[in-house]
């Protein structure tokens with residue numbers, strides 16, 4: 449996504465340069481100030497959730513009614529979070545990659561991804577929610593920020609970016625990503 453949307457990558461680079469600069473390496477403590485990068489990662493999780501069907505099926509233990517639909521006892525159900533996170537009734541221009549959608553007028557994060565807001569729950573919701581969600585967000589933000597502090601990622605020749613996906617244990621890129629990497633000259 450950062451290669452496909454170089455203006456977004458540039459804004460992340462600007463944020464890293466403002467928060468950390470280039471004279472020292474980024475640390476985990478810098479991450480709380482990376483509000484734009486956090487919005488970028490949220491937007492990637494919205495469009496490319498690694499667990500699109502929330503992974504674990506639910507079994508109804510009694511007859512119940514969900515949104516007018518009768519669900520008999522013993523039914524196995526899966527939550528299609530992938531579809532919810534691309535639903536035009538829920539999101540404005542859902543197929544557009546737009547991290548800005550996660551800012552409200554005060555520039556604060558508006559929409560929680562921790563399971564309290566069912567418009568976007570890439571880690572699930574309820575008692576079987578992902579116990580690794582904080583570790584996951586911190587690690588992913590740290591990796592991406594560390595790589596972007598040192599490098600700029602661009603297209604490999606004339607090749608286009610293939611966003612095809614394949615559902616294995618998690619949802620992955622179907623084909624390997626080929627990119628050209630430029631150094632940004634950071635003191636280590």
Ligand code: HEM
Pocket residue numbers: 497498499502503504570571572573574575576577578579580581583584585588
């Ligand atoms: C970006 C990274 C990750 C994503 C998107 C993710 C997403 C998910 C999702 C969607 C579920 C199912 C939740 C549900 O059914 O409601 C789940 C479950 C789970 N995740 Fe993650 N996860 C990530 C990273 C991690 C990490 C780093 C760990 C462990 C250190 C972890 C451990 C687990 C476990 C143990 C469960 C099963 C929980 C249960 O069934 O009670 N996950 N995860």
